[in-house]
Amino acid sequence: MKIKVCGLKDPENIKAVAALKPDYMGFINYGLTPRFIGNLPVNVLQGLPQSIQKTGVFVNDSLENIGGLIKEYGFDVVQLHGYENPEFCEVLKKRVTVIKAFGMEEDFNFAQLEPYVGHVDYFLFDTKTPKHGGSGKTFNWQILHKYTLDVPFFLSGGLSPDNIEQVLTIKHPQFYGVDLNSKFETSPGIKDLEKLSKAFELLRQSATNEI
Numbered sequence: 001m002k003i004k005v006c007g008l009k010d011p012e013n014i015k016a017v018a019a020l021k022p023d024y025m026g027f028i029n030y031g032l033t034p035r036f037i038g039n040l041p042v043n044v045l046q047g048l049p050q051s052i053q054k055t056g057v058f059v060n061d062s063l064e065n066i067g068g069l070i071k072e073y074g075f076d077v078v079q080l081h082g083y084e085n086p087e088f089c090e091v092l093k094k095r096v097t098v099i100k101a102f103g104m105e106e107d108f109n110f111a112q113l114e115p116y117v118g119h120v121d122y123f124l125f126d127t128k129t130p131k132h133g134g135s136g137k138t139f140n141w142q143i144l145h146k147y148t149l150d151v152p153f154f155l156s157g158g159l160s161p162d163n164i165e166q167v168l169t170i171k172h173p174q175f176y177g178v179d180l181n182s183k184f185e186t187s188p189g190i191k192d193l194e195k196l197s198k199a200f201e202l203l204r205q206s207a208t209n210e211i
């Protein structure tokens, strides 16, 4: 089970979270969230261990802007939270790993994901929100059983210390990783190290049990 921590913005907090060795760390390049990285110095990301996939998160941004930020920050991965189409994803996939996020709701039509197959590396299933992400709310995980494509996915949306054990009971062949954000914070963009450490322990313990 891969672990992604999203929505980091403070240099000291980023270093402390990196020491826990998540598989992915997400940096949000979207001005309308309190988790926006703003003018985060590039050397903060350059100092991260190679094992951590540095993920730039974008919402309906231009290819030109995303390309510039990939170069500036050295993002290994882009995560797209807007209405980006398969052709847009394909352009980025030639350069970096692409995660395409979708907002889940009860009657979500999984057929709309089919055109993305081959043009993205992963899907990320988040809770639908007009803010495009960071809702802190879960969706009905039962609907994941309707997902039958062979693109692996991250589970996102309101994952918390209170539901992480329940997350571990989800069985799906494409369940690739979890995305931890607002329920593991002391304030927006500042992650709670104690809550994260405990969740990492549970997630890693479960991975060991599966072998």
Ligand SMILES: O=C(O)c1ccccc1NCC(=O)[C@H](O)[C@H](O)COP(=O)(O)O
Pocket (backbone or CB within 6 Å): 006, 007, 026, 028, 030, 033, 034, 035, 057, 059, 081, 126, 127, 131, 132, 133, 134, 135, 136, 137, 156, 157, 158, 159, 179, 180, 181, 182, 183
């Ligand atoms: O977290 C945000 O504020 C955010 C805003 C706009 C687009 C994406 C955003 N976050 C991206 C993520 O991957 C979050 O982890 C995901 O939305 C789940 O957040 P949460 O429900 O708070 O766990």
